[in-house]
Amino acid sequence: MRGQYPKGMSADSVYSRLEPLLPLVRKPVQYVGGELNSVIKDWDAADVRWALMYPDAYEVGLPNQGIQILYEVLNEQDGVLAERTYSVWEDLEALMREHRVPQFTVDSHRPVGAFDLLGVSFATELGYTNLLTALDLAGIPLDAADRDISHPVVLAGGHAAFNPEPIADFIDGAVLGDGEQAVLTITGLVREWKAAGRPGGRDGLLLALATRGGVYVPRFYDVSYGADGTIGRVAPNRPGVPRAVAKHTVSDLDSWPYPVKPLVPVAETVHERYSVEIFRGCTRGCRFCQAGMITRPVRERNIGTVSDMVRQGLEASGFGEVGLLSLSSADHSEINEIATGLADQYEGTNTSLSLPSTRVDAFNVTLANELSRNGRRSGLTFAPEGGTDRIRKVINKMVTEDDLIETVRTAYANGWRQVKLYFMCGLPTETDEDVLAIARVARRVIQAGRQATGRGDIRCTVSIGGFVPKPHTPFQWAAQCGHETVDARLRALGAELRANRSYGKAIGFRYHDGRPSMVEGLLSRGDRRVGAVIRAVWQDGGRFDGWSEYFSYDRWVRCAADALAGTGVDLDWYTTRERGYDEILPWDHLDSGLDRDWLWQDWQDAIDPAGAAEVDDCRWTPCFECGVCPAMGTEIETGPSGVKLLPLEIVRSGPQ
């Protein structure tokens, strides 16, 4: 019967209990909601209700595109409502426990436990402890096995969901890949199940999701381990459940032009701009990059869609900045037309365009000039990732040092003063020399800038982090570099940069020490046994592991040792051990579309002692058969469409 559900918690707003606590916590406005373009639908008129969570602080979670897209897609449907929830800081967490205020949505402050589904989007594995806080505060049993029909179905999504085994105990299911169509399918199944009188109870719903919804439900797969600690077998334990669960891919992104009405917060957030995904997927084949691998094939939005989305998004939000997002935006087949067209349309309106993630070899001055025409000319960022040509071949980021220098020289000559260069430390086959070479590259960059401009105030920042091998990439078999080695190389690099007086002040050096990367490694390539570690860390007070002020390496090491005692495996086993071809990896039963043998061959090509082989970009050169397109029945969808943007009829407001 509509509106009636088994005894569970009331869905009434908890705001009257929350409000008195707000003056006692930091940044209370983040919990109040009421953002422009937030949607509050009638609770009783809906038959399927979603709570969507980004498991980090509001300032990080609100701008997240994934959640905003699903929020709109779901709220557009009749009879469906979606509200949002984020991690609360520990000051409010303590007060909520004391005053028995449950985890709430910011839209109408309803308890998360009253919803049918809780969808959590994980961009990073470091959000796992925050998941447990949210479940606990919501009154949802941490163990999926302990939940009954009154509790929401907890689903994980986002890139980390491509290996959800470490949180298998805590989630009911995981959705791999694009969420737009998947959440609608899931909604349909929930509605059907309710209308039929909830056959099979909670188990019946999960079975329907697993067999007909493309949802990975861990409880329907048994995992056994061998004497050496590796996985013996992963197999379904129910008929109808697929041996391997495939990811979801949305074709024709032009038909899904979300978000249309972006959320505009009152509180300060990390991105204050309207973002458009100009394409999904990536064709470059950088071997370390999980995002590029798992989001294939490339699907572009055409220039008309992008322009419409920008216009509507700015009208609906009033933001002064537009972000053109993708994994490698300068690779879009119409990027020059898009950048020039948008810059023309918004001339004189003080709207900045930004293009995060531009590859060195796709950068061009025209593009950069168009992007900065209307706004600030701040810094340019490039990600060479490796310090020598040799190591860059290993990771398949084919840019020679000379090309890099030429590109930054052009940038400086055209007025940029600040260049940021991203690198990684701990890549497979890396030597001390590869990392030290970064200093040489940085010095050449400064030199080139000084020569090109005749100025002495040229600056460049080197930013370097530890490499973590990721599932569904050619490097998924690699041994992660131990943190002692990483830290030693970083120290040496820092010393080398400072050593040269005439460049020392011009080169900024930012780095993270190697230890958090080991924890990321444990969580990225972990299996179900790692769940006990996460629980132990959480019980010990671990929260907000993505924030350096909160992350405690010692706590993770201690809890890992305790929780894994007697299992025969430990932190090192999960991180610094190289895997072999025959080993069953914890995510082998999750299908990203990539052919496993192709990945293995690419791994061998990378570490070939004779020198790594390069793989071309399949957008422009023939297919190199990574397996995604035949497996998924998809093709890359790119332009150009040949369309040019027309001027807009908008009010011009200019300076003075």
Add this chain to the structure above:
Amino acid sequence: MRFASHRDTARVVERAVRRAQLPIAYSAGFSPHLRISYVGGAPTGTASEAEYLELALTEPWDAAQVRSRLGAALPAGIDVVDVFDLADAPPPGPVGCEQDPGRAQAPGSGAPPAGRLGALRLEASRWEVVVPGVTPAAAASAVAEFLAATSVEVERLTSKGLRRMDARAAVVTLEAGPRGTDAAGAACATLRMVVRHTTPAVRPDDILTALRQLTGLVPSSPALVTRLAQGPLEADAHAGRTPADQDNEKTARLAAEAAPVAAPPVSANDQLPRGEQGPGTDQRAREPDGRLPECSRPSPTIETPRPRPAQPASPVH
């Protein structure tokens, strides 16, 4: 919006101005920003019915047009009370007993804000403070004790460090107001106060700290503070006009209280002197014991009592 900081509110306004497609002017320079200026934002945690800001436009627009466009674009929780062209701005009063530039400034009183908004002479604010868990009798007795004191020093930690200020000196009037209700709906006392704008600013929080220090008055949960009005302490309708401005600047007054009032609070508007159209000045501010303040001029701008808007049934954001 009660929990929004001044910077949060400023961002909300900026985006609304852009959505409304007002012909807003931008500053020159490397990083242009919208030319919207504020005078003394309300502290975080307070609601307000009387915030003032100034928009610089590049074309002359009718104030009513600005008002309707901006009002439509602003989100729930923040409303435009009125918009007027600063060229028509009410003139600054002739110097009242406290504002005569010929006299030495009283210690602790700040200079009136510079710029055109300064022409409005936002010299003091009237606040309402709901104090949960405090009876009207306890409030009245604490008020009497406070007013009898000659000075009450309090400390507050600011971005510039620990600052001491005399809470008593900044208070022009303080009285126990009508019965109020706290967030949970229980009856409690309210306080009404008129506080001079000083540097450093003395906030209602500081007055509450002073009351606590002096009389032991402590609310059972955080007080709810609302700014009801801002304006000159003394007013004369015929003071000098602001020079006409080439840019045709407007001033929009904002009400940041979420209460969905049927009509804009009439009194907030009326409290601003409008030359010949100034409101009647029958009421005069008095100390709780009936004394008139030393200065004998009437002060219509702050002390005119106004009808309270209906309290919203739903929680105030």
